[in-house]
Amino acid sequence: xxxxxxxxxxxxxxxxxxxxxxxxxxxxxxxxxxxxxxxxxxxxxxxxxxxxxxxxxxxxxxxxxxxxxxxxxxxxxxxxxxxxxxxxxxxxxxxxxxxxxxxxxxxxxxxxxxxxxxxxxxxxxxxx
Numbered sequence: 110x111x112x113x114x115x116x117x118x119x120x121x122x123x124x125x126x127x128x129x130x131x132x133x134x135x136x137x138x139x140x141x142x143x144x145x146x147x148x149x150x151x152x153x154x155x156x157x158x159x160x161x162x163x164x165x166x167x168x169x170x171x172x173x174x175x176x177x178x179x180x181x182x183x184x185x186x187x188x189x190x191x192x193x194x195x196x197x198x199x200x201x202x203x204x205x206x207x208x209x210x211x212x213x214x215x216x217x218x219x220x221x222x223x224x225x226x227x228x229x230x231x232x233x234x235x236x237x
Contacts, residue, residue: 171214171225171233178209179216179223179236187218194219199230206230 185207192201200206206215206226214233215226223236 172212175209175212175214175216175225176234176236178212179225182207182216185216185218187221190219194222194224194232194235196232196235198232200224200226200232202230 188205190204194200200217204217204219206217208215209225213228215228216236217224217226224232225234225236227233
């Protein structure tokens with residue numbers, strides 16, 4: 110029991126600085142990680158999963174300025190693609206992507222939906 114309390118205290122101590130620097134994407138990552146951790150490891154698992162999810166959510170979510178640019182730039186046409194466009198999967202080279210200025214992200218418009226894409230052509234987010 111003492112080891113559990115010590116581990117929980119350590120996790121909470123490490124989580125506070127992380128939360129202070131959190132940006133968009135962290136909340137959903139933390140919530141998902143906490144739920145998964147709770148199922149697997151109880152209260153300590155929830156704390157550890159929440160911190161891990163927050164870090165992953167922060168690393169994956171593009172900045173708000175990227176989303177804003179993708180929403181506002183209506184100069185690119187939508188292309189028709191018969192395959193599935195899935196977050197986390199790479200786009201085929203046949204799908205045109207467009208650079209977002211002053212960022213490492215690109216975007217595309219496929220089947221009238223906008224997608225933010227990382228530098229390695231992985232779909233990062235669907236922009237609604």
